[in-house]
Amino acid sequence: MENLIIKKAYVSDVLQIQAIARQTFSETFSDVNSEENMNKYLDESFAIEKLTTELHNSSSHFYLAVLDEKVVGYLKLNTADAQTEKENQNALETERIYVAKEFHGKKVAQALYAQAEQTAQELKATYIWLGVWEKNFRAVSFYTKNGFVQFDTHIFRLGDDEQTDLMMKKVLL
Incomplete structure (x- = not known):
């Protein structure tokens, strides 16, 4: 994926x-x-109004994975009060790493995760954390491979369905 570019996203x-x-x-x-x-x-x-508000939040950071001018994935990071759970103010939440299905297994998620680590270093975060659905085995495996360990669980609501997310973190040196 030599033509893959990870670029910061803006309101535009x-x-x-x-x-x-x-x-x-x-x-x-x-x-x-x-x-x-x-x-x-x-x-x-994913309403335009909600995404626009999130993009305007200086404690949230969006990145696009672009391959040959086509967006194939994205990353959303949260710090401080933008975090979806009350975690340490010096923590970085990886709220979303998503990649188009046709690009699974092609290192796009790994490139987005590398951006998350770089952002954590720039912000001097003490750890990176995230929530991942317990039945999303592919994602759980990805995060475990990247050094994350489970530390708790929380409920994620999808419509009227309550699902259990594993809360995972990676302490940074």
């Missing part, structure tokens, strides 16, 4: 973020969730 990229977010979330979870719950989540979580 909101439509690209919305498109890749809806695509990748659907590809990852639509087979194991009801259509009603998926539609509700996609409409609420």
Whole structure:
């Protein structure tokens, strides 16, 4: 993937973020969730207004994975009060790493994760943490391979379905 570029995303990229977010979330979870719950989540979580607000938040950081001018994945990081759970102010949350299904296994997620680590170093974060659905075995394996360990669980609501996320962290040196 020598032509892969990871670039910071801005408010002007909101439509690209919305498109890749809806695509990748659907590809990852639509087979194991009801259509009603998926539609509700996609409409609420990836609404232009919500994404625009998140992009304006200086404690959130978005990055796009671009291959030959096509967005194939994205990353969302949160610091301070933007974190989805009350974690340490010096922690960095990786809220989303999503890659289009056709690019799974092609090191795109690894490149996005490398950006997360670089951002953590720049921000002098003491650790990186995330929540990952317990039944997303591919993602759990990816994070474990990258040195994350489970430290807790929390509930993730997808429509009217309560799902268990594993909370994982990697302490930085």
